[in-house]
Amino acid sequence: MKKQAVAAGFVLFSFMLTPKASAASFDQLYVFGDSLSDTGNIYKATGKTFPLSPPNFEGRFSNGPVWVDYLGDQLGLKPTLVSDIDFTTIPPTPFPTQGINFAFGGSSSGLGNAFVPDPNLPGVLKQVYGFAATLQANNQTADPDALYTLWAGANDLFFVNSEDSTTPITNISLALNTLVGVGAKNIIVFNLPDLGQLPAAKINDRNPTTLSKSVGEFNLSLAGTVSALSQNPNLNIISVDTFSLFNQASTFGFTNVTESCLSRPDICNPVDNKFLVWDGFHPTTAAHKVIADTALAAIEAKSVPEPSTELGTLLAVATFGAVGILKRQQKRSALTTAGLVSSAQSSHTVDN
Numbered sequence: 001m002k003k004q005a006v007a008a009g010f011v012l013f014s015f016m017l018t019p020k021a022s023a024a025s026f027d028q029l030y031v032f033g034d035s036l037s038d039t040g041n042i043y044k045a046t047g048k049t050f051p052l053s054p055p056n057f058e059g060r061f062s063n064g065p066v067w068v069d070y071l072g073d074q075l076g077l078k079p080t081l082v083s084d085i086d087f088t089t090i091p092p093t094p095f096p097t098q099g100i101n102f103a104f105g106g107s108s109s110g111l112g113n114a115f116v117p118d119p120n121l122p123g124v125l126k127q128v129y130g131f132a133a134t135l136q137a138n139n140q141t142a143d144p145d146a147l148y149t150l151w152a153g154a155n156d157l158f159f160v161n162s163e164d165s166t167t168p169i170t171n172i173s174l175a176l177n178t179l180v181g182v183g184a185k186n187i188i189v190f191n192l193p194d195l196g197q198l199p200a201a202k203i204n205d206r207n208p209t210t211l212s213k214s215v216g217e218f219n220l221s222l223a224g225t226v227s228a229l230s231q232n233p234n235l236n237i238i239s240v241d242t243f244s245l246f247n248q249a250s251t252f253g254f255t256n257v258t259e260s261c262l263s264r265p266d267i268c269n270p271v272d273n274k275f276l277v278w279d280g281f282h283p284t285t286a287a288h289k290v291i292a293d294t295a296l297a298a299i300e301a302k303s304v305p306e307p308s309t310e311l312g313t314l315l316a317v318a319t320f321g322a323v324g325i326l327k328r329q330q331k332r333s334a335l336t337t338a339g340l341v342s343s344a345q346s347s348h349t350v351d352n
Helices: 041-045 067-075 124-137 154-160 166-181 208-230 242-247 285-301
Strands: 012-016 029-033 147-151 186-190 236-240 256-260 275-277 334-341
Touching: 029 067, 029 124, 067 285, 124 166, 147 166, 154 166, 154 208, 166 186, 166 208, 186 208, 186 285, 208 236, 236 285, 242 285, 275 285
Parallel strands: 029 147, 147 186, 186 236, 256 275
Antiparallel strands: 012 334
């Protein structure tokens, strides 16, 4: 684990951005989030002890690839794990020509980790702050033809305060506006599934009703944030409605939506199963594939599905059929500065 990548200052390096030919094609993929989007950062940060792999798949919180893997394959992009980058070399290696995955399992929506008691692990807002601070320190802007993804909030409700939807919404709004402020143009935003319906909602003295209520409040507020940003004609804000996807799971062939796959070893097939949930908290790889297909369909349609204004109302979601693979640009951004830039945001209150 390259500790420089996740130290208190959360350092990054800068990129020189070159003009691209088409805003509809993405040349890089930047991922900000928690365990739902982590493809190995927390696994490396904990010396490959968390999550336990196997039964988890190669440091992912699932039994196979997660949505980032699937969407990346569909776009022809594989972002480099920030924990894989050696910042002690000049230039840092490996050179992340296709973007960076900043997501860490357990990340809160704010500055720290809601699950792993390690101050060096960045929350989602800190991931974004670090990225933005590096660009600003070098008088640069974000690649306008890259795709940026943000998914967070579940850890705040599961591990910090199940009744507080305001803090994660505030953090996510700050993160989104920060990305927009440094020049990001294409941003995918995920709402939360009904956490009260997950198997984990019934353990450790959690109250499923409270979780469901908070998710409803969270999703409603997130819809307002996305709607406000969408008024900017220069932005392409794409919503992925996981709340509806999980509620409609049976239409995608999932036959067990109430139990986790790991809790039923007698019938759980880790390769090809019909379980929606893998371990009580996280989707199975089959569910991640549906999420990725939904995201790609929304990208191709250039649509922004409107989240529901009522907790119980199912949202309109993108059509799930055969979807083509987006072309991507071959130009890569060139590394221009090898120096590390501190981006600690000490004045912001940590929410865990």
